[in-house]
Amino acid sequence: MIEVNGLTKRYGAVTAVHDLTFTVRPGHVTGFLGPNGAGKSTTLRMIVGLNRPTAGGATIDGRPFARHRAGLRHVGALLDAADVHGGRTAAAHLRALAAGNGLPRRRVSEVLEEVGLEAVARRRIGGFSLGMRQRLGIAAALLGDPPVLLFDEPVNGLDPEGVRWARGLFRRLAAEGRTVLVSSHLMSEMENTADRLVVIGRGELIAEESLAAFAARGAGASVVVRTPDAAELAAVLALEGGSVRADGGDALTVTGLSAARIGELAHQRRIMLSELAPRAASLEQAFMELTAGRADYRAGARTDAHAGHQPGHATGHATGHQTDHATGRRAGAPSGGAR
Structure with missing residues (x-):
């Protein structure tokens, strides 16, 4: 279990993390979510002792790292896939980590197989793609079976197959009773990977709850209704307190009323419905609403070729133009490492 209590980190006049408190429990994949610059990486570095907090602290299973x-x-951690010696081979890198932590050498071959890199174990890391480095970082995190x-x-x-493999790996590790914290700014990853969320913005806690509960915070939950009497039903629903948007022809999108209540009202007035379909709020919409005003970097309205090159704007993380080219094994390689 990871416990963060009042964690604060200041760099001069800049506060990167402010009075942050949350708990990550075993048995779940917990997503650590926030805009770029929200303080996620700084928080992770403080949890594993790489950065010293200005105030507060973090413990892992009751003790500082x-x-x-x-x-x-x-504790196994992947914090920066590029932070490795490019002149070493993948196997040599892992052997050095194993020796420094009193781990048996057999773990090196096991985790290389686990992440699909056993065929390139003797290649120098400097020639690895970003995806291969990520796999190597995951292998290092798994090395001690933590x-x-x-x-x-x-x-x-x-690459897409690698993403699918990683999602399955994180879920399996959590199902084994481990504590798994995955940081991302990508909504799609959280929707497909996490059970619970810790959401921060500008270094402060916004939410700590289940994925479903967080998504429900958004205003996006709605009901799609189709009826030949769209105008009549729209008037009825508006009187009941619903917000109704006509979507052309016989379609309405309704917020503020449940599908069951809409069906009741239509039945009472003998209005025939051809469709009555609830649509859940999206995680992305909830995230955008709740982090509004807490993102340090926002694109402007310009859409011309120079819009992305204005001074003072962070470019964020790489978006995957370098892909996963591990040779010799597909991303869904048979398991052979962490147990």
């Missing part, structure tokens, strides 16, 4: 001997046996795992933007650079 620094007090866990042979850290990889307790009960707690942290991943910062782990699918960045993976």
Whole structure:
């Protein structure tokens, strides 16, 4: 379990993380979500002792990370896939980590097979694509078979099959009773991977709850109705307090009333319905609404070729133009590592 209590990090006059408190429990994939610049990476670095907090603290299974001997046996983390020695081979990199943490050498071959890199184990990391480096980072996190795992933007650079493999891996690790925290700014990844969310903006907590509960915060929940008496039904629903939008022809989109209540009202007035379909609020809409005003970097209204090159705008993370080209094994390689 990861417990963060009043965590604060200041760099001079800039507060990157402010009084952040949340808990990540075992048995779930917890998504750590926020806009670029929200303080996610800084928080993860403080959890594993790479950055010293200005105030507050974080514990892993009741103790600060620094007090866990042979850290990889307790916590595995992928924080920056590029932070490796490019002159080493993949196997040599993992062997060095294993030796430093008192781990058996057999774990190196096991985790390389687990992530689909066993065919390139003797290639130098400097020649790896971004996706291959991500796989190597995941292998390093799995090396000590730890009960707690942290991943910062782990699918960045993976091809679609690799993304699907990574999602399955995170779910399996959580199903084994491990604590799994996955940081991302991608809504699609959270929808397909996480059970619970910790959402921050400008270093402050916005929400800590289940994925479904967070999505329900958005104003996007609606009901699609089709009826030959659209105008009459629209008037009835408006009187009942619903917000009704005509979508052309016989279609209405209704918010503020449940599908069951709409069906009741139509039945009472003998209005025939050809469709009555609830549509859940999207995670993306809830995220955009709740983080409005808490994103440090926003694109302007310009759409010309120079819009993305204005000074003062962060470009964020790589978006996957470098893809996953691990050779010798497909992304869904048979499991052979973490258990």
